[in-house]
Every structure is written in C-alpha cells, then in structure tokens.
Amino acid sequence: MTTVEDSLRLALGVHPEDWAIRFLLIEKAMDRNAPAEAVQLVVDAPIPPSREEELHRIVELAGVDCLPLVNGFVQKHPANGYGHQMLGSILRGKGEEEVALQHFQVAESLGIYSNDEYSRTSDLTDGSGLYPEAVLQEEPTRGFIPLPVQASELQGVSEVPAEFVEPEFGEPELPSQRGTKATAALVAVGFHVLIAVIAALVVILPQTQEEPEIVAMMVAPPQKKQEMQKKNVVKQTKKTSASSAAAAPLAQLMRANAMAKISLPNVTRTSKGPLGIGDADFGAGGFGSGTSGMGAGETMFGNPSGNGLIGSFYDLKQDRNRKATGITGDSAPKFNEVMQKAARSKFAPSAFSSYFKAPMELRFGMLAIPTMDANQGPAAFAVEKEVQPKAWLVHYTGRVAPPARGKWRFVGYFDDALVVFVNGKVVLDASWMPCFNEKGVRQPFGGPALANGKPAVFGNWVDLQGPFQIDILVGERPGGQMGGALLAQEERGRYDKRKDGTPILPIFSTGKVEGESLKRLKAFPYQFAKEEAIFRTVSGGF
Numbered sequence: 001m002t003t004v005e006d007s008l009r010l011a012l013g014v015h016p017e018d019w020a021i022r023f024l025l026i027e028k029a030m031d032r033n034a035p036a037e038a039v040q041l042v043v044d045a046p047i048p049p050s051r052e053e054e055l056h057r058i059v060e061l062a063g064v065d066c067l068p069l070v071n072g073f074v075q076k077h078p079a080n081g082y083g084h085q086m087l088g089s090i091l092r093g094k095g096e097e098e099v100a101l102q103h104f105q106v107a108e109s110l111g112i113y114s115n116d117e118y119s120r121t122s123d124l125t126d127g128s129g130l131y132p133e134a135v136l137q138e139e140p141t142r143g144f145i146p147l148p149v150q151a152s153e154l155q156g157v158s159e160v161p162a163e164f165v166e167p168e169f170g171e172p173e174l175p176s177q178r179g180t181k182a183t184a185a186l187v188a189v190g191f192h193v194l195i196a197v198i199a200a201l202v203v204i205l206p207q208t209q210e211e212p213e214i215v216a217m218m219v220a221p222p223q224k225k226q227e228m229q230k231k232n233v234v235k236q237t238k239k240t241s242a243s244s245a246a247a248a249p250l251a252q253l254m255r256a257n258a259m260a261k262i263s264l265p266n267v268t269r270t271s272k273g274p275l276g277i278g279d280a281d282f283g284a285g286g287f288g289s290g291t292s293g294m295g296a297g298e299t300m301f302g303n304p305s306g307n308g309l310i311g312s313f314y315d316l317k318q319d320r321n322r323k324a325t326g327i328t329g330d331s332a333p334k335f336n337e338v339m340q341k342a343a344r345s346k347f348a349p350s351a352f353s354s355y356f357k358a359p360m361e362l363r364f365g366m367l368a369i370p371t372m373d374a375n376q377g378p379a380a381f382a383v384e385k386e387v388q389p390k391a392w393l394v395h396y397t398g399r400v401a402p403p404a405r406g407k408w409r410f411v412g413y414f415d416d417a418l419v420v421f422v423n424g425k426v427v428l429d430a431s432w433m434p435c436f437n438e439k440g441v442r443q444p445f446g447g448p449a450l451a452n453g454k455p456a457v458f459g460n461w462v463d464l465q466g467p468f469q470i471d472i473l474v475g476e477r478p479g480g481q482m483g484g485a486l487l488a489q490e491e492r493g494r495y496d497k498r499k500d501g502t503p504i505l506p507i508f509s510t511g512k513v514e515g516e517s518l519k520r521l522k523a524f525p526y527q528f529a530k531e532e533a534i535f536r537t538v539s540g541g542f
Helices: 005-014 019-031 037-043 051-074 083-092 096-109 175-204 214-216 225-232 240-247 250-259 332-345 376-380 513-523
Strands: 309-318 353-359 362-364 368-373 392-401 406-415 417-422 425-429 442-449 456-457 462-464 468-476 481-490
Touching: 019 037, 019 051, 037 051, 051 083, 083 096, 096 309, 096 362, 309 332, 309 376, 332 392, 332 417, 332 468, 368 376, 368 442, 376 392, 406 425, 417 481, 425 456, 442 481, 456 481
Parallel strands: none
Antiparallel strands: 309 353, 309 362, 309 392, 368 481, 392 468, 406 417, 406 456, 406 462, 406 481, 417 425, 417 468, 442 456
C-alpha cells in the first residue's frame, strides 16, 4: 500500500461519506488486483452515492452486497427511475421477485422501461408519444437495462406512488451536532493540507515515488475530444474518474496518480490507422491511408460523436489489468461462452467488465464493412497498438423505435460474429459459425455472397409495437479477415427482388445514411434497397 493510499484512507476516516475519496481508494485496490478489498470499501460506506453513474459503479463492483446502499439511494431519490430499476434487479437476484417487480413497475411509471413481462401488458397510450413495449413472439425475457438513463427521461415526473416514498436518511441535526461537524471540518482541512504536501512531493520527486510506471500510461487527448467525451461519460461502465475529479479538491489532486492504470472513459484518441479522417469514399480512395476514408473521424464501426447505439470494444484475450485471460483466437467455445454469459445476464453492467476495454466509444450508424484486415477493428477504436487483431468483441447497446409498428426480422452475416438481441433475447445469429443454438435465429436467406464468400442468414420475426432494447455483438475470433453487414426486413414491406427471388433489403441504421457513409454503401459489393430502415434512438437516450 502506497503513501498516497495511506493518506487517502486517513482522509476517508474523517469523511467516510465522501464518495470521491472512496472511489479513488477503490480504483487503487483494483489496480493492486484486490477486488475483495474494493468490494469491502463499497459495503462499508455509511451513505449511498448521490449520482446515477456512481450507483451504476457500485452495483458493478459489489452486486447484491450493495443492496442497502441501493435501497438508500432510492429512499433519497424516490423519483429516480434508474434507482428503482437497479434495486429491482438486485432484489430479483436475491430471489425477492414480488418486491422486485414492484420497483420495476415504479421505474416504468417514471419512464424507465424494463424487459419484464409486466411491461408487455402495460397501457402506455397516455399521449406521451411513447409506444407500448416491444413484444416478442416467444415467451418474454427478463432483465434490466444495463446503462444509466439520462435525466432528460425524467422530465415532467413530479411524484411516485406513495408506498414507495420512504423517509430521507438521517435525523434532524442538533446544534451540538453542527458544532461537532464544524470541528471535523477543521480537522479535515488539516488532513487535506497534509495530503497536498505529500502529493506535491510525489510530483516533485518522481525518483522516490512507489509507482513510477503510472505516468507513462496517461494519454492526453485533444481539447475538442475532451469536450466531446463529456457528453458520453455518463454512459460508460467505468464512470468514477470524472465524478471523482469534480467532487473534491483532494480528488483533483490525487486523480492522475490513483487512476493512471485504469482504462479511463474520458481518454480519447482518433484512429491514426486506415479508418481515420479523410474525404475519399471506399470506391475512390479506399481505406489505405490516414487521409482517406469516411471523413470527420468516422470509422466503419461508428462515429466518436452524434446519435446512435453506444459501441464499446473489448479484448477478450486480456483483462482490465492487461493480463492474459486464457482466451485465444483458436478457442471458439471460450469465445462463444463470453457472449452467451453476457446474454444470460441481459447485458448487465458487469457482463464485460473483467476484460480490457478501449477508452474510446463509438456511436453505431450502420454495419456495412467490406471484407478487409481484422486489425481494422482495434484500429477503429484506437487500440491497434494494444490489441492483437483476434478474439475481440464490440458491444452496441441502446433503445430504438422501429420505422413502423409490426413484425420485423434482422438479416445479415459477419465474419466472425454477428448476434442481435431484442429485449435481451437473441433473434439473429449471423456469425461465420453458430454462436447460439436458439431455434430459428439462423436460417438461410439465399442470394449472392454478402461477405467473404458467404450469403446472408435471417432470424426470427419479432413483433415491434414501439421502443425496445437492442444489443448487437460484432467480433472477430481467429484473426485474418473480417466483414459483413446487418439489414432489416418488414413483414409487410414491398421490396424489389433479385433473379433468384430473394428480396433486396435496406441496411439497418439508426439515422439517415448520407455523405461518405452513403458513398461507401453504394460501393459495397452487395445490393441494398434504396429505401431506408431507420431505427432511431428514443427518449433522448443514447
């Protein structure tokens, strides 16, 4: 344990309610590969955190062990739908199904939609403009939305059912208590000054610090990228760095030392590889240099800004501390097991938390990647130097509304992995080799080859009557080449047909395809429909 960590513990002893200090210590514990110690720091907290992203983080760390803290968060913020959603998920994990469903229902009344069966019978025709939950043809799935919901979804909420409004934490302060707190504050100032001196020595005398390697791990992004990432940081799975830095002077002083070896969500780089900035489209300039490509920082896996599903890149070969996990490109069962386990958890916040995650996130617009070197996957997320081009996975997630109510199915193919989930249930497995064995998710579509010499497949029809949760997994296992596309088909849609009778379908997208993306789509060696299938993100969400 370092001198800085000892100082942080002293400060936490004076301010046990300070989550900024607590999170710094948690990250230090994780950095030392001491997860049990990190969990204990969460469990020992006397009060719950005050922000959704902090709540998300403690649930990711401690699971059901942080039930009292999540319950406390809900008591202090009874109109926070995400708090009820997380509390319901934890209660379900403890087997308290009836109480869990009550909290899910409160979350739904506050505008946070779950994947539970009760939501399929809810009548939401209240003029709000929101549709009823999407209904699957097969039995409903259960789970929770894994990412925090923005405050914009709670606008207009003025009350929750009275039975769920519990008293605020603590008793009224007495004058003597206020005097005691004032004394404690003075003591705290003294500790902060002491720690500031220690931290200054750490900076001024680097040859004596106990963790000299951490400075080399910091990546300073351009100012524009820092500003851009502020919009995205709430949706990260590792959110504590931003809140810690803003919460207290001590946190600002210690942040660089405490967080340096953790994958920071606000460290962003623009790819220098062949998917970088440029003006040329695929047909003219290709993707062979840093000055060609799709323009304005866009990559084949998405854009660093704008709307669309949030895309996170994971290297399954190494954990968050860059140590080998035992998963290699030669192990299809282990590769598939990671996806299957994540699906069983309904893509909970902890589903991929043990693996190395690229600091950059991308926003999904469409998936249409011609057959090319698999290294362009890591390059798109600016980790081509840290990640070998095999056994990697991209997870896209968000809530979208269909272009029209009715039955839809997803069609496509990707070398190596492409799996689509609606409300946590797999509806398409368009991978090179099957990853899931569910009935009907992989049926031959016919027509010409979509990528790497293989034709498309289609999945089950899904009745989409309104906004729904969608998760898309795209990945490469053995390395070499990758490529493919994802399309959408409406049951009532009228499409032109090829000579072999297969319909010419539109690309699945989350916004209008235009500019360089449209040029690339037209140059793709597969025929797509001119009309669009735009599944827009909803509720001001992702």
